Amino acid sequence: MSRRSGVLEFAVLGLLRESPMHGYELRKRLNTSLGVFRAFSYGSLYPCLKTLVTNGWLIEESTGTAEDATAPAGRVVPSSSALGGRRAKIVYRLTPEGKERFEELLSHTGPDAWEDEHFGVRFAFFGQTSRDVRMRVLEGRRSRLEERLEKMRASLARTRERLDDYTLELQRHGMESVEREVRWLNELIESERAGREQRRPAEQDTSHDTGGLPRHRGSTRPDPSDDTAK
Amino acid sequence: MSRRSGVLEFAVLGLLRESPMHGYELRKRLNTSLGVFRAFSYGSLYPCLKTLVTNGWLIEESTGTAEDATAPAGRVVPSSSALGGRRAKIVYRLTPEGKERFEELLSHTGPDAWEDEHFGVRFAFFGQTSRDVRMRVLEGRRSRLEERLEKMRASLARTRERLDDYTLELQRHGMESVEREVRWLNELIESERAGREQRRPAEQDTSHDTGGLPRHRGSTRPDPSDDTAK
């Protein structure tokens, strides 16, 4: 049972659902796919993998070339023989129970889902999430942020004069960041709604399809001058 | 000695330097002044206060009306007698050693100073920080973020095709947030520099004066349409 970590467990299951991987690569993916929002070290990852195995959600396989990850792979037992690519050490694969578990987590809409620590990871797996859950999470997040803005405005109004310029500037910048995220959420929610309208009110309880995200022009700039390389 | 918490210790010393307070109020200030960036609970605060007392950086005083906080106050011993306002329980006051300690921390420019967890609190006390330290912290933060951008761009370029729309959107939004903070830092740095130019290159090693922050027009907007309220 052991209530191991929310976020890390979720992310690991989610990444492994896409394809089996070994720990080292998993960690890299964790720290890029989930981007700025969270970073994990081996000290967290490996123990987590162990308990997930114990829970029967993962199985350890040995090897199969790393490039071969998406192949059928009927548990290859290596015996250190001829292998094309670099040999991987321990490859973790999601069991059917693990997949079930992940789906269960995906459908959770508890109020934690839109807290800072969880929201990023939830969003990262929206591709696997049903639209109604996506909606609830986005809207939950938005009202969470609006509530926060409320408080900030109130406390700012109460204390405005007693604060020095820097504290004030910090506050201002903080609020602006939150407001910016709210606007972002508004766009996303709107385009989710638009997506819903497009498809006819036919059935399909768990329909997984993207409502078409708001296309942003320059993807954070094409960046022609990649000088500062280390 | 006991290496108690960086951020919390710093913030407590900083707030108490401005005026003595009791724990309860301290905590509120902590969670508004330092705003979105950090929140603390009593479970962290009170133990921290204790060790700070042990270290000789704070002393506990009993009472004095809460409103009276800025008065001379030569350790009032209450004996539950007639007092004007609501009576406060334990008021913490910075000792000279505590003030020294805080100043020492203020001048620290270790590479942690511009990490996510520290930067906010450092900035919040820029009013008490010498300009050259301010500069180093701001510039340190900026190059930290630029380095982060670098990595994100690289990993994005490597994996662009293999990612679904939501992951991509998350990445994009993340980068945009970081870019936005960089622009903010640029403004701040520029106005710090402008401030330096204004004053003649006369001495004063530890000169504390604000270089005049960039005035932002609408302070986070007057907010005329507060519809989406919960």
Add this chain to the structure above:
DNA sequence: AATTTCATGTAATTCGTTACATGATTCC
């Protein structure tokens, strides 16, 4: 041959929260 990157793990520690326990004071 040496260094870097890949790869896996453990033990101790850090930083903080939640839940609990307690009680005074103020507001309605």
Add this chain to the structure above:
DNA sequence: GGAATCATGTAACGAATTACATGAAATT
């Protein structure tokens, strides 16, 4: 007189990190 908020604490737990330990494979 009952609820809310003020006020102070403690014990148990949580989630993740750092530093350490180890070694194989690839690159230069």
